[in-house]
Amino acid sequence: MTASHYLRPTGFVDTPVGFDGQVARLAGGLVWHSAYELTVVEDGRIASRRLVPVAEADTLPDAVQPVRAALAAPRPPLLLGERTIRFDQPQVAAILNVTPDSFSDGGAHAGDPEAAASAGVMAAAAGAAIVDVGGESTRPGAEPVWEGDEIARVVPVIELLARAGVAVSVDTRNGAVMAAALHAGAVIVNDVSALLGDDRALGTVIGAGCPVVLMHAGDPRDLHHRALGPHPLFDVFDWLAARVAAVEAAGIPKARIMVDPGIGFGKTLADNLAILNGLALLHGIGCPLFLGASRKRMIGALSNEAPADQRLGGSVALALKGVEQGAQIIRAHDVAETVQALRVWRGLRDQALSAVF
Structure with missing residues (x-):
């Protein structure tokens, strides 16, 4: 037994x-x-x-x-050149899609690097610690993107953002895109396939010495294939813990690894709710927790099928659920509103620390 x-x-x-x-x-x-x-x-x-x-x-x-x-154990800060991101309070990562088929914004910034970069700079000014740039939609049913097209989408935006002093992560599962983005000025790799989707990805991150976000999903070839058992929270914990151990053994220091439970990827509504309710368990892996639940389908399922652009309230509710359980980075579309919610949460926490009731 x-x-x-x-x-x-x-x-x-x-x-x-x-x-x-x-x-x-x-x-x-x-x-x-x-x-x-x-x-x-x-x-x-x-x-x-x-x-x-x-x-x-x-x-x-x-x-x-x-x-x-x-x-x-306290999580070591990320040292990103002249910028340091600390994990003793929650941070926001702004989502910046430069795809024509994003589920959340309908391709608002596709084909216009200057406008996309301007949106990223505004997100940083609103309080985002990181701007997460993605050039491939990972919504269910999305068509795969040739890496050359993905590079053409993200690199000009990353160059402009890096030149403006913004800390940029690149949201990709393709090794060639990672390499091009890092060369252009990105400082973090955020991989929905946890460096399993491309044989070149692991070596690229090791060579760059950059931090990486490892996300739990389904099969790297089918991110929305459900492969969870009756205890989804424990399945996610076991998979991420094993993946962190493997990546660390390959040469990426644990201090540079973040984990993401992959809300909405290869999971049912019940799975997502169970994972969010038990999120604090994942801190036992020993890495900062990166939570991306903004505008996800589960919010629509719980609110009369609200479309993606009408899920702000649910997104903020899930962000606060995450930080109440210690999530260090909240990935968000609605940056100003999420930052405001976290600042109010921080104010409540600071008052409590004074023990004046």
């Missing part, structure tokens, strides 16, 4: 003040929790589940003590 142990922070509190020894800080951020949910899965079935107070954490099984340490 095989058993797997999962440790999820829970019992979140507004402040650690006055609770010495009773709460633990999550990943060096602005979130504290008072308990762990310990789940044991044997042969695919949940054998036991119990709550363990933080004050009794030393009694947890030896198998989860390394995970407990990973949950608490």
Whole structure:
């Protein structure tokens, strides 16, 4: 009989003040929790589940003590040349699509690098720490894009943004596009296929020495193929943990790896909700958590089939759900609104830290 142990922070509190020894800080951020949910899965079935107070954490099984340490460890900042991105408070990554068939904006910036770059600069001015530039739609049913076309779409925009001092990530699964984007000034690779979609991708990132976002999805050839079992949260944790270990062993330092649960990729509505409800579990991998739920189909499914451009409220709700569980980077279309929501959240947190009620 095989058993797997999962440790999820829970019992979140507004402040650690006055609770010495009773709460633990999550990943060096602005979130504290008072308990762990310990789940044991044997042969695919949940054998036991119990709550363990933080004050009794030393009694947890030896198998989860390394995970407990990973949950608490501060995440090192990203050092991106002259720019540093810290993870002790949540950050926003602005989505900038330069595709003609994006599900979210209908190709608003396709074919116009100057307008796209201007939108990216405005997003940075609104508070985005990163601008994430993508030249291939990954919506269900989207046609694959030849890498030459993808390069032609993203490189001029990245060059303009980098020249303006914006920290740029490139959203691609193609190694040649990664190389061209990094040469043009991108400083992060965000790969929906977790460096599995192209044999050149891993070596490109290793050679560049840049940070990378590894996302959970379906088959790299079919990102929307569902391959999850009855416990989607644990499946995502196991897959990402194994992928991080493999990429680290190949030569990418763990301090340069971020993970994304891939909301909307190869998952049902129920899967997405379960993952978001249990998101804090993923901090046990020991990497910053990158959450992209903005304007996703699940919001429409829960709100009378609202179209993509009418999902702001749901997007902000999911962003706040993420940061309440310690997510370090929120990937968003509506940057100003998301930044405002996070600033209000930060104000509430700062007040709580003063312990004045």
